[in-house]
Amino acid sequence: MRRPLLAMVATLLAALALAAPAASLTVVEVAREVRCPTCNTPLDVSDSPAAQRMKVFINDRIAEGDDKQQIIDALVEEFGRGVLATPPKEGFDLVAWIVPIVLVLAGLAAIPLVTRVWARRGRDEPAPEIAPEDAARLDEELRRRGD
Amino acid sequence: MADEPATDPGADPGGDRRRLIGLVVGAVVTALIVVLLVVGLLNRGASTTIDDALDAGSRPPAPDLQLPVLVSGAGLPPAGQKASLASLRGKVVVLNLWASWCGPCREEAPVLESVWQRYRGKGVVVLGIDIQDLSDDARAFIREHGLTYPSLRDGSDGSKAALEATGVPETFVIDREGRIALHIAGPVSRTGQLTGPLDEVLAEK
Numbered sequence: 522m523r524r525p526l527l528a529m530v531a532t533l534l535a536a537l538a539l540a541a542p543a544a545s546l547t548v549v550e551v552a553r554e555v556r557c558p559t560c561n562t563p564l565d566v567s568d569s570p571a572a573q574r575m576k577v578f579i580n581d582r583i584a585e586g587d588d589k590q591q592i593i594d595a596l597v598e599e600f601g602r603g604v605l606a607t608p609p610k611e612g613f614d615l616v617a618w619i620v621p622i623v624l625v626l627a628g629l630a631a632i633p634l635v636t637r638v639w640a641r642r643g644r645d646e647p648a649p650e651i652a653p654e655d656a657a658r659l660d661e662e663l664r665r666r667g668d
Numbered sequence: 669m670a671d672e673p674a675t676d677p678g679a680d681p682g683g684d685r686r687r688l689i690g691l692v693v694g695a696v697v698t699a700l701i702v703v704l705l706v707v708g709l710l711n712r713g714a715s716t717t718i719d720d721a722l723d724a725g726s727r728p729p730a731p732d733l734q735l736p737v738l739v740s741g742a743g744l745p746p747a748g749q750k751a752s753l754a755s756l757r758g759k760v761v762v763l764n765l766w767a768s769w770c771g772p773c774r775e776e777a778p779v780l781e782s783v784w785q786r787y788r789g790k791g792v793v794v795l796g797i798d799i800q801d802l803s804d805d806a807r808a809f810i811r812e813h814g815l816t817y818p819s820l821r822d823g824s825d826g827s828k829a830a831l832e833a834t835g836v837p838e839t840f841v842i843d844r845e846g847r848i849a850l851h852i853a854g855p856v857s858r859t860g861q862l863t864g865p866l867d868e869v870l871a872e873k
Contacts, residue, residue, distance in 0.1 A: 558800040558825060559835075570769035571800055578802055599802055600823040638686070 551579045551592050555604050563606050718832045718848055727847035730763070730840070731830035733820070738803065739810055741818035742793045751820060753795075754846060760869050761842040762787075762794040762862060765828060766819075767801040768809035770836045772855035777813040780839075783862050784817040790870060791844075795820065797827050799836060843869050 549565045557567035557575070564572055575596070582592045596604050608614035651659070721728040733753045737744050744751045753761070764780055766773040784794035796819035798806040803821060810819065822828075831840065834853065841850035841862065850865045 558823070570771075571767065574769050574802055574805055600800070603824050638690075 546583050546589060548576050548579045548583065551583070551589055552576060554589070554593055554606055555596050556606050558600050558604060716832065719851060722848065722851055727843065727849050730761075730842045730846050730848050731827075733797070733822075733827050733830060735797065735820040735822050735827065738796075738798055738806055738819040738821040739815075741816065742788075742795070744818050753842075756793055756795070756842075757846050758791075758844055760787075760792045760844060760866060761840075762792065762866070763831075763840040763842055764794065764796045764856075765799055765831065765833050765836050765838045766796050767799055767836045768805040769801065773809075773837045774813070776837055776839075776855040776857065777809075777815060779856050779859055779862075781813070781815050781817065782859050783856075783866070786859070786863070787866060787870075788817075792866060792870070793817070797822055799823075799828050800825055841865050841869060843872065 552565035552575075553563055555564045555575070556562060557564050557569055557572040559571045560567050560569050564575055578596070579592055582595060587595070593605070602608075602614075608617040718728050730753060734750050737747050737749055737751050740746050742756075744755075753763070762780070762783060764776075766777075780794055780796075784792075787794075794817040796815070796817065798809075798819050799822045801821075801823070803823075806819070806821065809815075820827075828836075831838070837855050839850075839852040839856050839862070840848050843849045849869050852861060856862060
């Protein structure tokens with residue numbers, strides 16, 4: 522009598538454990554990956570009428586069991602790639618990721634070059650000429666210290 | 669003065685060249701930044717080329733939009749296939765930008781349907797463009813309001829930008845030669861807003 526009951530409870534727990542990852546997906550998790558097309562802000566912080574409809578759409582898709590990527594793909598199909606909050610890391614969109622990195626690296630590489638040029642400029646500058654009376658005074662001071 | 673050497677032995681000819689290259693690169697980068705700033709500032713506000721032309725009494729050409737059909741009709745390809753605005757050349761087009769989430773679009777939908785029913789046999793096509801919207805929501809909106817005129821679909825804001833629209837709803841009357849004859853920013857609340865201009869455009873040979 523007890524064994525079938527235990528088996529049923531175990532099966533139920535296993536089913537819940539399997540369903541847990543899908544059930545844990547929230548609207549906000551998906552919404553922060555896309556932007557509101559009318560206000561150009563991340564969808565999770567947007568409350569425009571269009572954004573509200575998009576959140577309902579996301580909620581419905583979660584309820585149907587779709588995962589995050591499937592919902593994002595569906596939104597891209599509806600609104601185009603411009604709906605993505607960050608550009609995808611492929612094709613021409615890679616430029617948006619690569620250019621900032623290249624610029625930072627170029628800036629870092631330029632630091633030793635620029636400092637070397639500055640240092641050389643300082644070395645190459647001739648020492649300022651001293652007036653004869655100042656030179657005589659300097660000699661006098663040095664001689665006095667030497668004594 | 670005559671005792672001075674002809675050339676300075678300590679001078680670095682490569683240094684001058686490097687300095688020149690540095691100056692040129694710096695100038696180019698600065699010029700690029702200035703150009704980007706100017707372009708950004710100029711494009712900050714909505715473009716008003718179409719409205720300026722209409723105010724000056726001329727008719728600017730309508731952009732050749734190519735968009736998938738949401739609901740077919742008036743000789744457009746079946747739903748899902750692409751239709752071109754240019755394919756309607758020879759007809760007068762009432763082009764209406766709308767979205768299902770837009771309140772004023774609900775108010776003007778019956779007015780546009782009424783204009784469509786009145787002018788559809790006179791060489792006029794009322795054509796909706798559903799923008800920045802979910803297609804299921806858009807189809808539900810059309811069913812709910814019993815709209816029988818065709819609509820295209822643009823999930824992005826490409827057509828809105830091409831028509832220099834600032835939001836929805838906005839309506840344009842395009843003459844037989846594909847030129848914009850009228851722009852109404854905001855809802856069409858009375859049929860008279862369109863019937864007068866349509867009669868004028870239809871009277872042109």
